[in-house]
Amino acid sequence: xxxxxxxxxxxxxxxxxxxxxxxxxxxxxxxxxxxxxxxxxxxxxxxxxxxxxxxxxxxxxxxxxxxxxxxxxxxxxxxxxxxxxxxxxxxxxxxxxxxxxxxxxxxxxxxxxxx
Amino acid sequence: xxxxxxxxxxxxxxxxxxxxxxxxxxxxxxxxxxxxxxxxxxxxxxxxxxxxxxxxxxxxxxxxxxxxxxxxxxxxxxxxxxxxxxxxxxxxxxxxxxxxxxxxxxxxxxx
Numbered sequence: 001x002x003x004x005x006x007x008x009x010x011x012x013x014x015x016x017x018x019x020x021x022x023x024x025x026x027x028x029x030x031x032x033x034x035x036x037x038x039x040x041x042x043x044x045x046x047x048x049x050x051x052x053x054x055x056x057x058x059x060x061x062x063x064x065x066x067x068x069x070x071x072x073x074x075x076x077x078x079x080x081x082x083x084x085x086x087x088x089x090x091x092x093x094x095x096x097x098x099x100x101x102x103x104x105x106x107x108x109x110x111x112x113x114x115x
Numbered sequence: 116x117x118x119x120x121x122x123x124x125x126x127x128x129x130x131x132x133x134x135x136x137x138x139x140x141x142x143x144x145x146x147x148x149x150x151x152x153x154x155x156x157x158x159x160x161x162x163x164x165x166x167x168x169x170x171x172x173x174x175x176x177x178x179x180x181x182x183x184x185x186x187x188x189x190x191x192x193x194x195x196x197x198x199x200x201x202x203x204x205x206x207x208x209x210x211x212x213x214x215x216x217x218x219x220x221x222x223x224x225x226x
Binding site: 105 | 151164208216
């Protein structure tokens with residue numbers, strides 16, 4: 001299994017500011033995924049981050065709002081830009097197990113509140 | 116597009132009771148199905164993974180079944196404990212990047 005850590009675990013931010021969330025994995029992985037879970041909702045995939053290439057965003061999510069970095073095979077960041085209260089969510093980092101079609105693992109999440 | 120539904124949305128049981136959580140999905144072309152546990156405000160803990168070729172998986176007091184042709188999975192929890200209280204999510208994988216989640220069942224086990 002993969003062990004994933006995220007920083008920060010939670011934050012309270014003001015409208016219009018930006019927050020960068022870090023994700024660290026204990027092993028090298030090809031793909032890292034960023035999910036959002038809005039209050040009372042299930043998880044929605046924001047984007048897939050591959051090392052050495054641009055992230056691939058899902059419908060409804062854009063790079064200007066959620067820029068992603070993937071500098072190496074164990075680390076990624078997600079920035080939530082120009083935040084509004086609607087961005088208040090839990091943001092989760094995720095990776096596959098040994099291959100793409102096996103178990104998927106999730107980090108502990110970053111709980112973001114935007115005032 | 117794959118749609119995943121979980122019934123019931125919430126369930127409250129007395130400690131010691133056996134219970135079943137249900138998950139249904141609309142497209143049977145899946146690679147696997149995974150059950151997760153989520154505690155309030157926290158991340159997801161993987162409980163069980165069932166590959167598309169398998170019918171069930173067991174881990175301790177948990178047993179998950181999969182009927183791919185009918186688009187259904189169940190999670191059976193034996194002898195429930197207050198520590199089992201959490202939200203349980205099922206998710207189906209339809210491709211390398213495609214993991215579709217249900218809306219979850221919020222379980223409360225009453226001491």
